[in-house]
Amino acid sequence: MRRIAWLVTIVCAAQAAKWGTAAAQDSQFGVRGLGTPGRYESVRARSTGGAFTPFDPLSPLTEAPLADLAALTATAMEGTSYRQADVGGTTTSLRSTRFPLLNVAGRVAPRLAVAAGFTTYLDKSWDVQLRDSSQLRGALERYTDELTSDGSVADLRLAAASRLTRRIAIGAGIHLLSGSTRQTAERRFDDTTFHTVQQLAEVRYSGFGVSGSILIGIAPGLSLSGWARSDNRLRAKVADTTSALTDLPRGVGGGVLLAPSPSVKIGGSVAWRSWSRAGPGAFDTWSWAGGAEFGTGRTFAQGRASMDVGIERLERRGTGLTERVWTVLLGITVRP
């Protein structure tokens, strides 16, 4: 009973990435701001640039699609990115591995499905090295600074969804934002008479958000999805002292899905997020994606397990900085 079918995706996606909001894991663009926002997408949804995300029950962006889950399902995702950061003519190769998604969902009543899991809300891992000098004791002292941050803010979601009618499903979720980063600041002087500066701290983050979504079947094979989310503020604490309080964005989005047959899907999505609330230098963002999928994918163990492999190519450009990223994505889904 092996089903052999190839999954082919065609992707067209754009991220209106402005300062502080560049999407995807780890980025030099996220050093100055809050961090690099997460994607709320499973491997399969991400492989289509997010075009099908509003309709994917395993992506934590929307809750309403959970209502159509037939069985208990768990999914996890790993992503390894290979980046080249071109800063002022100097190219540096960077690598990182993240586990940005874990989601467990299942039906608990005929009309009620729930899901719990986490995804990356903000990735805050970076390591910046600077070479500079300053006047100290009447002499020019050269030094090397290294500022690092290692950690992230996770979005712990508890969601519920219900199919109200044959055409309408709704869902809602609460989001606990929690995480920590281990940050270090080091300065090494060329003149060793000056001792090396080494300071470190563990910064803890917390926040809260709510979301809701709706899935509407317009006609057989044609669906619309809409979602909205509001997060309050991200509180950063160092040794039980609040060091920063940052307003988090509100977001709305939607998508359309056309599935003329079980093996052909065409979709598109759009999202807006008010990142400008986060403070000076941040901007609201628009993102949109379109994609098509042919085939139903490959499953294992009589349909109880599937593995998704995706490769993502990104290029981000800013004044004085260009990043080129290849990301290898691996997702495992189990239906026991």
Added chain:
Amino acid sequence: MRWRRLALIGAALLATACVEELAAPGACPDYCPSNQLTIVDTVLGNNISRDSAFRGYVLPNQSAVMLAANLPGVDGRPIFRKNGPGSRSRINPNDTTTGAIRSSDSARLQLYIIRRDSAATNLTLRFFRLPKTIDSTTTFADVNPFTDSLVRRPLNIDTLLAQPNRKDTVTGDSAVVDTINHRLVLSLKFDSTAARYIAADSGSVAYGIRISADSLASIAIGKGTLGPTLTWYIRLDSSNVRVPRTLGTFSAAFASTVRNPEAPPIDSTLAVGGVPSARSLLRVAFPKFIRDSSQIIRATLILVPAVPARGALIDSFTVEVHTVLVDLGAKSPIAVDATRTDTTMIHIGATDTVRIEVTNLLQFWAADSTQPTSLVLRARDEAQSFAEVRFYPSIAAALERPKLEVTFVRRFPFGAR
């Protein structure tokens, strides 16, 4: 198909295997963290107070060396006593029968000169007999005049070193130059007149040494295991026959230095060094804004000499700065471990401002706020040189008083945007 599937899974796992390489150059200010390390450099000119100097920590008889000097302002002379062999000695080593010591034929004195200026010419040693009653209370005046008791002809070091094999066949003196340890070992012959055996004293003898040279003369003579030793060549009474015998080597029972004039009295300046040794105590008002919320990356103690350090060039010495375990004034016990000690070299004659890096000491204070914030200045080798330096105290003019220059980093605003 199974193998292709496994290969596919393996390739996926290999591609996503855990890797981490995040270090990248920054492009500031656009792509750097919002905050930077802030470094502050400040001179604490009024934070040292209630400073004073004390003398007498290491006395001349407690010093590791005997000092001989002929310098402007100080005439230093080593004195030492050797307890005698007694009135009788074994006639034969394997026989307990003893005989009375009747007289001495000669004796050989061995001296270690462990510090000397090889450029000083015509360095001459003169040996004088002293009363065997010398002890730690003996002063220069007690043994003066030295000149009355010259026991042998003066020893000119240059002349001896110029002899073939560094042996003077006429006087019986010889020398060995230890180039590894930078020592000069002298083996000097004392004839029966110079090394008289006085039965009433049981053979105890005491000597003093006076030196001179064409230029400033200053040497240090070893004590203890490197101290002067005396080997007696005597005549024993064996059945009314005087037989020659050699007695064992005798180390000095007492060794010290006398000086003229006595060490200058302590005044308002901060004295360090000399014999007996002097130390200075400085109390620092360590600002809380540095102690509590900053990281010290460099601290320098700045001292201005009130007078040039006097002495021969060979007497340049190292001054140490210590923290104290508890501030008890002159009797404050000092922390002697290397992590709480800093040093600098004091050059004879120099009047330059002395800068001593004391970063580790202030870091220690910052790490443990219960520690007393006092510093003690002392010579590393106390009472091993007549050289002494005196610094202006905290009551001096602003430009001359002791100061601390501190470079520190404020707490990085972690977590702040």
